[in-house]
Amino acid sequence: MASKAGKGLEGVVAAETAVSDIDGLQGILFYVGYDIHDLAPNASFEEVTYLLHNLELPNASQLDEISQELASDREPNDLVIELLPRLATDSSPMSMLRTAVSAASVQDPDGWDMGAEANYRKAMRLIAFFPTLVAYFDHIRNGRDTIPPDASLSQAANFLYMLKGDKADDESARIFDMCLVLHADHTMNASTFAARVCAATLSDIHSAITAGIAALKGPLHGGANEAVMKMLEEIKEPSKAGDYIKQRLANKDKIMGFGHRVYKTEDPRATHLRRMAKELAEKTGDGTNYEISEIIEKTVMDEKGLYPNVDFYAASVYGYLGIPTDLFTPIFACSRVAGWTAHVREQYADNRLIRPDSEYVGPDPRPWVSLNDR
Numbered sequence: 001m002a003s004k005a006g007k008g009l010e011g012v013v014a015a016e017t018a019v020s021d022i023d024g025l026q027g028i029l030f031y032v033g034y035d036i037h038d039l040a041p042n043a044s045f046e047e048v049t050y051l052l053h054n055l056e057l058p059n060a061s062q063l064d065e066i067s068q069e070l071a072s073d074r075e076p077n078d079l080v081i082e083l084l085p086r087l088a089t090d091s092s093p094m095s096m097l098r099t100a101v102s103a104a105s106v107q108d109p110d111g112w113d114m115g116a117e118a119n120y121r122k123a124m125r126l127i128a129f130f131p132t133l134v135a136y137f138d139h140i141r142n143g144r145d146t147i148p149p150d151a152s153l154s155q156a157a158n159f160l161y162m163l164k165g166d167k168a169d170d171e172s173a174r175i176f177d178m179c180l181v182l183h184a185d186h187t188m189n190a191s192t193f194a195a196r197v198c199a200a201t202l203s204d205i206h207s208a209i210t211a212g213i214a215a216l217k218g219p220l221h222g223g224a225n226e227a228v229m230k231m232l233e234e235i236k237e238p239s240k241a242g243d244y245i246k247q248r249l250a251n252k253d254k255i256m257g258f259g260h261r262v263y264k265t266e267d268p269r270a271t272h273l274r275r276m277a278k279e280l281a282e283k284t285g286d287g288t289n290y291e292i293s294e295i296i297e298k299t300v301m302d303e304k305g306l307y308p309n310v311d312f313y314a315a316s317v318y319g320y321l322g323i324p325t326d327l328f329t330p331i332f333a334c335s336r337v338a339g340w341t342a343h344v345r346e347q348y349a350d351n352r353l354i355r356p357d358s359e360y361v362g363p364d365p366r367p368w369v370s371l372n373d374r
């Protein structure tokens, strides 16, 4: 029987990586040696993308180059554009993203070239067009015209522009950029592992990223941020938050946005997201969700000793930025695709098939029984 410690591969080192590292006891997250507390207030998503893929921070001309590369590849290819109206009618945004990325492989300009340079270009294209898919999807499902990307804007500002039609104010664009920075990578999380397992069979990068999206979609992973907003909406009033949480815990329900496999203290990303949620609550003059969140945080800590993870305050931040709830997880993907693609390229560069064992717990060997005798 698989030991309890082995269940869910807890504590198992599944890959060597230079992309990111976590100290779960101290609550520290590094991207290529840089502390997330330094990156969040200082780096743009473009800088972080360069860092994850090149393992060094860019100089000014390298940053300019990657920013232009991302800005020029934002338009999805024809096949995806043709599919979007159908997907916008029939699927959730995460299912759309999963399907669209898979479909995008068919028309990628580098075709099925698996060389390192082709894969770098494919990675940049994927990072570039994810936000466009999400924004286009939202307009199409609401019967509105899509807003083409603006190459003069950063990834963060352009997404808000494509989604809302107005250029975001500097503070909102910076906050959203910081959200992208905070979500860009996180060691061997379930979706990155899924992407690396797929890549390790030497399947193509689009397939690996499709696997990553599929894993991120679940509520125990990226889907948690959407579930948090639904919980805030259900609670509605700060005065009801404490009892609501106690009742849910008494029912043995999990409180979304809390707990983590690796962090045994505060998730360092939550520190920034809490601050941003507070700032936005003050800026918008609508403190309800922030107030409810504070009470939930205190109650879960008192009752279960659990800390909020990245998804808890991200929900309030996205809500305050006016982003529809079911786009929260796709936005997570718009950022994490930077990390997924970096990990997939790292896997290709030093590959070995990822193929763990299992512990058999079925019946002992037994004789075949023919159909008539069953």
Ligand SMILES: CC(C)(COP(=O)(O)OP(=O)(O)OC[C@H]1O[C@@H](n2cnc3c(N)ncnc32)[C@H](O)[C@@H]1OP(=O)(O)O)[C@@H](O)C(=O)NCCC(=O)NCCS
Residues within 6 Å of the ligand: 008, 219, 220, 221, 222, 224, 253, 254, 255, 256, 257, 258, 259, 260, 261, 262, 304, 306, 309, 310, 311
């Ligand atoms: C993130 C998560 C999947 C990690 O799971 P894990 O490492 O397998 O931890 P477990 O689910 O085994 O939880 C360990 C214990 O803490 C409890 N726990 C963990 N997260 C909890 C939560 N969010 N609410 C209530 N209890 C929780 C479990 O019930 C379990 O208690 P038990 O030992 O009494 O049975 C888990 O904490 C969770 O489901 N959180 C909610 C979903 C979420 O926010 N996901 C986003 C992660 S960034």
